Amino acid sequence: MFAMEQVTEILRGKGYKVTPQRLAVYEALARTKAHPTADAIYMDLQPEYPTMSLATVYKTLDIFSKVGLVQVLNVGEESFRYDANIDNHPHICCVRCNRVDDVHHTDTSGLVGEIEGETGYKITGRQMYFYGVCPSCQGVSSNVKN
Structure with missing residues (x-):
């Protein structure tokens, strides 16, 4: 920021x-x-x-x-x-309550290289989303790891 x-x-x-x-x-x-x-x-x-x-x-x-x-x-x-x-970083969204969190410490550069190699595209930007059920909606009292 x-x-x-x-x-x-x-x-x-x-x-x-x-x-x-x-x-x-x-x-x-x-x-x-x-x-x-x-x-x-x-x-x-x-x-x-x-x-x-x-x-x-x-x-x-x-x-x-x-x-x-x-x-x-x-x-x-x-x-x-x-x-x-x-900064380039993935996000994860709860499919129940729509909470959105950052996913930290995930290196997606290898994936970018694979995609460029497979498609011939030169990637200039990326956004990656994961979907699931957050700890609160699962009834788990632990927090999402940062």
């Missing part, structure tokens, strides 16, 4: 205005590992920014995606989710 000074620099460098609302959206996203939807970010920011519209949140997330500040996740729901961690 980026420090707020870096976010400001990236936005200005790409010709976008830096507004308190845009910085608040990034901060809200950076402080959570829940991979929220735009609606969830909007609801989180409403108490502090009551005049901010949902459209502003969507527009801001679109800008962040274009300039490389966030990953857009499509885990098969009606809404996209967002991740401020832009």
